[in-house]
Amino acid sequence: xxxxxxxxxxxxxxxxxxxxxxxxxxxxxxxxxxxxxxxxxxxxxxxxxxxxxxxxxxxxxxxxxxxxxxxxxxxxxxxxxxxxxxxxxxxxxxxxxxxxxxxxx
Numbered sequence: 001x002x003x004x005x006x007x008x009x010x011x012x013x014x015x016x017x018x019x020x021x022x023x024x025x026x027x028x029x030x031x032x033x034x035x036x037x038x039x040x041x042x043x044x045x046x047x048x049x050x051x052x053x054x055x056x057x058x059x060x061x062x063x064x065x066x067x068x069x070x071x072x073x074x075x076x077x078x079x080x081x082x083x084x085x086x087x088x089x090x091x092x093x094x095x096x097x098x099x100x101x102x103x104x105x
Contacts, residue, residue, distance in 0.1 A: 010101070012050045014040050016064065019057045028058060 006014070018039045022031040033054050037047040051057050074087035 008050070011040070011042070011046065015042075015047065015050055016057065016060055019054075020061045020064070023058070023061065028054075 015036055019031070019036045022035055022039070026035075031054070033044070033047055036054075036057065037043060040046075051060075071087050071091055
């Protein structure tokens with residue numbers, strides 16, 4: 001099976017997205033490294049290029065979730081504050097970047 005050639009950051013983000021979905025669907029214990037790289041049409045070596053273990057993937061997924069939770073928490077402050085404006089701008093920037101990369105239609 002030959003994987004698709006992608007930029008390293010794109011491939012790592014793809015693996016994280018897949019892992020997050022699988023962790024939610026199957027649970028962490030029932031998700032195997034092979035599940036993650038197979039769904040990405042990749043290989044074990046490709047997975048190991050980006051992560052040392054499934055635990056490392058879980059930690060990065062948790063960090064991403066914390067990042068977005070923090071952003072949304074900032075949105076709970078009264079409107080038009082610098083903090084709320086900065087959070088909204090950062091969120092739109094992320095969405096714009098993902099849309100330009102073709103991740104959102």
